[in-house]
Amino acid sequence: MADYSVQELMIIAAAREIADGELVFVGMRLPITAFGVARLTHAPNAVGLFEDGIVRYEPATDMLYTMGDPPNQQGAAWTTGLNPVMAQLQRGRVDAGFIGGAEIDRYGNVNTSYIGDFKKPKVKLPGSGGAPDIAAMSKRLMVIVNHDTRRLVEKVDYVTSPGYLDGGDARAEAGLSGGPSVVITDLALLRPHGDDHELHLASIHPGHDVNEIKEKTGWELQLSPDMVETPPPTTDELAALHTIDKDGFWR
Amino acid sequence: MQEKLVDLKTAIASHVRDGDSVVLGACLEPEIPFAATHELIRQGRRGLNMIAPISDASTDMLIGAGCVSEVTGAWVGNVSGGLGHNYRRAFEEGDAPTIRVNDYSNFSLGMALLAGAYGMPYLPVRSILGSDILKSNSALKLAKNPFGDENEPIVLVPPLQPDVAIISVQRADRYGNNHHWGSSGLIAEAAAAAEIVILIAEEIVAPTVISSDPSRVLVPGYLVTAVTQVSAAVHPSPMTGYWRRDNQFFNDYHARSRTQEGFESWLREWVLDIEDHGAYCEKLGASIAALRIKGEAFSAPANYASV
Numbered sequence: 001m002a003d004y005s006v007q008e009l010m011i012i013a014a015a016r017e018i019a020d021g022e023l024v025f026v027g028m029r030l031p032i033t034a035f036g037v038a039r040l041t042h043a044p045n046a047v048g049l050f051e052d053g054i055v056r057y058e059p060a061t062d063m064l065y066t067m068g069d070p071p072n073q074q075g076a077a078w079t080t081g082l083n084p085v086m087a088q089l090q091r092g093r094v095d096a097g098f099i100g101g102a103e104i105d106r107y108g109n110v111n112t113s114y115i116g117d118f119k120k121p122k123v124k125l126p127g128s129g130g131a132p133d134i135a136a137m138s139k140r141l142m143v144i145v146n147h148d149t150r151r152l153v154e155k156v157d158y159v160t161s162p163g164y165l166d167g168g169d170a171r172a173e174a175g176l177s178g179g180p181s182v183v184i185t186d187l188a189l190l191r192p193h194g195d196d197h198e199l200h201l202a203s204i205h206p207g208h209d210v211n212e213i214k215e216k217t218g219w220e221l222q223l224s225p226d227m228v229e230t231p232p233p234t235t236d237e238l239a240a241l242h243t244i245d246k247d248g249f250w251r
Numbered sequence: 252m253q254e255k256l257v258d259l260k261t262a263i264a265s266h267v268r269d270g271d272s273v274v275l276g277a278c279l280e281p282e283i284p285f286a287a288t289h290e291l292i293r294q295g296r297r298g299l300n301m302i303a304p305i306s307d308a309s310t311d312m313l314i315g316a317g318c319v320s321e322v323t324g325a326w327v328g329n330v331s332g333g334l335g336h337n338y339r340r341a342f343e344e345g346d347a348p349t350i351r352v353n354d355y356s357n358f359s360l361g362m363a364l365l366a367g368a369y370g371m372p373y374l375p376v377r378s379i380l381g382s383d384i385l386k387s388n389s390a391l392k393l394a395k396n397p398f399g400d401e402n403e404p405i406v407l408v409p410p411l412q413p414d415v416a417i418i419s420v421q422r423a424d425r426y427g428n429n430h431h432w433g434s435s436g437l438i439a440e441a442a443a444a445a446e447i448v449i450l451i452a453e454e455i456v457a458p459t460v461i462s463s464d465p466s467r468v469l470v471p472g473y474l475v476t477a478v479t480q481v482s483a484a485v486h487p488s489p490m491t492g493y494w495r496r497d498n499q500f501f502n503d504y505h506a507r508s509r510t511q512e513g514f515e516s517w518l519r520e521w522v523l524d525i526e527d528h529g530a531y532c533e534k535l536g537a538s539i540a541a542l543r544i545k546g547e548a549f550s551a552p553a554n555y556a557s558v
Contacts, residue, residue, distance in 0.1 A: 051357055052279045053434035065498045066330050066489075068280035073433045073491045074548055081435045082279070082304065083365060086358040090377050113354065118387045124342035126328030126335060129305060130357035133378040162381030174381040175404035 004233050006186050007250045008241055009205055010144065011037060012233045013184050017142050018096065021045045023088065025097030025134045028067055030144055033244055034098070035059055040240035049094065051130040053081045059244065086130060089137035096181070097134035098142045103156045106198050106219040107170075108163025108180035110135065110143060111156035118158055128160045135161035140181040147185035153218040164197035171197070187213050193224055200224040206232055252426040252458075255478045259528065262449050262477040263290045270298040271414040272323070274364075274445060275313075276306035278436035279357075280330050281491065282419040283309050284451040286484035286528040292316040293522060302364075302413050304357040304437055307488055308504055311335035314350060315514045316522070323353040323411065325360055331498050332505025337514060354388040359408050361437050366410035367444030379406040416445035419485050420469055421492060423452035427475030428461040429468060432550075433491030442470040450478040453485075453493050464553065481528050483539055495542045 004012075007030065014034035018024055020043040026035045035048050036059040048056045050067040055078040062071035073079055088094055101110035102125050112131060116122035135141050141163070145151050163180045164171045171179055179197065183190040189203035201213060202224040214221045233241070241250070257265070267273065275291075276283035288309045291299070300321035301310050308329040313319050315337030328335040342348045355363065362374040375396065385391055385406065396403040418438045423429035429450055431438070442448050448470065455478075461468065472478075487497035508514040525531050532539050 050434070052281070052436055065496050066280035068278065068282075068434060069489050069496050070433075070491055070544060073281075076434075079432070079434045079491075081361075081439055082357060082437050083361040083440065086361060089358070113383075113387075118383070120347065121342055124339045126333070126338070127324070127326040127352075127354065128356045128382075128384065129326040132356040132382045132384060133358035136378045136380055136382070158387075159381065159383045165381055171381065175377070176380050 004238060005251050006205070008238070009230065009233060010184055010186060011241060011250060012237045013189060013230060014098065014142065014144065015041065015237070017182055018043050018046050022095035023047050023049060023093055025049045025051070025089070025094060025130075025138060027098045027100070028064070031098035032059060032064065032067070033241070033250065036244040037237060037240045040243060041237055047077070049085050049088065051082055051086055053085050054079055055085060086133055089133055094138045096140040096142060097138040098144060099131040099134055099161060100144050101131070101151075101161070103151055103153050104143055104145055104183060105153050105156045105163070107165060107167045108141070108143065108183065108192060108197070108199055109156050109159045109165060110161040110163065111158045113160045114158045116157060131161040135163070136176055137178070139178045141179060143180055143183045145183065145185055147187040147213065147216050149216060149218040152216070164192060167196045167198055187216065189230060191224060193222065198222065201227055203228050203230045205230045252472065254425055255427040255472070255475060256425040256455065257477050257479055259286060259290055259451070259479045259481055262479045263287060263294055266447050266449055266476060267291065267296060267415050269296055272300040272302055274302045274413045274416040274418070274441040276309055277303045277416075277418070277438050277441045278434065279305045280307055280496075281433065281489045282485050283307055283488040284417055284419045284484045285309055285486060285488065286481045286531070287417045287449070287451060288312055289522045289525070289528070289531070291318055292518070302411060304355070304360045305330070308335065308501060311337045311508070312518075314338055314341055315508065316518060319350055321351045321353065323355065323360070325355050325357045329501055329505045331501035336505070336508040340511065353390060354384045356382070356384065359384075359391065359406070361440065362408045363411040364437050364440035364444050366408060367412040368440045371410060373407045373409050375405040375407055377405060380404055411444060413441065413445040415447045415449065416441040417449045417451065418442055418469070419451050419453075419490065421452070421490065422454045422456045422460065423450050423478045424456060424458040424461050424472070425478065426458065427472035427478045428458060429470065429472070429475070429478070430461055430464065431469040432467055435469065439469055442474065447476045448474060450475050451484045452478060452480050453482060453490060455480045463555070465555075466553070483532055484528060486532070486535070486539060486542070493544055495544060497538070497542055
């Protein structure tokens, strides 16, 4: 078996979610690396959007601490404002977007704002950024979180970024199309199932088992009928990742 | 043309009042004029309403220093470190939050400033639908699209016209005409929407430099109230063509602001006990020199000839 870290598996799982030619809201850290791997493997024509007001074909090769850093500006396809880039979501052009979150619930709703009552929260989180815009208006939402019962909860305290809300037709009734297509964790991939759209266990990362994953999920996690083991990274995928991650940050 | 060049202390003293709504930065991570953040703190402004989608750790500093009563925006924290400790303390300690937050997403705030810039009564968006931002910010209204299918919901965003926008640009002339390049977040909308625009330029150049390339102008000088020249005003944030991000500085701020006492000691060391931005850069010493971008990647010239 090839040697890889759990973060590298998550990056490669995220890269596999990007199809060739797609417009993708990338975000920082793990997703930006996933975008790079996708471009170098199966999606050479994917386009990366950044909410500062940056559009890129080739990912930046120098180290980025934030998406606004100089290496992400130099050689961009477009440097403009936030509105012209985010408006492409509302125009219906954006295929997919990545977000993270402090809490996500069984219907894929994400909280990055308040733990407890928003009027007097137990914890004040930094807030939404552009995540609600990406969650509401991209065709597919991909959420990346670490898998534990504090993060994967029955119901979020505050819906910053809408998933399928209360399930069923709730998202459509709220006036939204799209919705979460995958939740990528360090243990598994969860995907919405059937007309109810509840997140089910769809893929188990090598070395983990159903009971462990159920124990670390804050709701009664159901198994997808199509459940598989996450395929380990291929030689090509790992080679692409190592081209980008020269310093071994993710190893 | 009217001369608009003043020093930073004068610009802040003359144009920012207690209780003002202020955009400071609004490029998200780059080009935040931290020199102005520090000057607002030194001059003891109170009751400010800080408007920005994301202004990295600047807003957290102003909250900790007691300058802020309200935040209108999408995200307050520290992009390197995560949570903003002063922001958290304002909510989590005591019986009630000490500041008020008007929750927006990045795009809805962008539409609010655009509506302000264009003089529109509101702008409809398809974002915010399904989000509890509609519950925690009563300024945003759920409505029906009058041109859509029956019962098609939309969200109406009211305009924002800030009292003051404080914006970093790479270069300006003494009349306030300016060039900005690289990603611009919401600074163009903020400058067009605000009553007063204070520009902080890395360099002051001849008017002919600006007029040689009018397509690169962020906002023409007649809409600018004051322009000031402060080198490295954006530190520790980056500026395209001039400065890299001082990530360690953000991490140090994050670690030291974890407690109230730690924040106060950081504030004395880096703001209150320092006379001005020149002294701040002297204190940074060799580290600021190391952050300067030395490479060259000039754009191709564009021909504006008329005959």
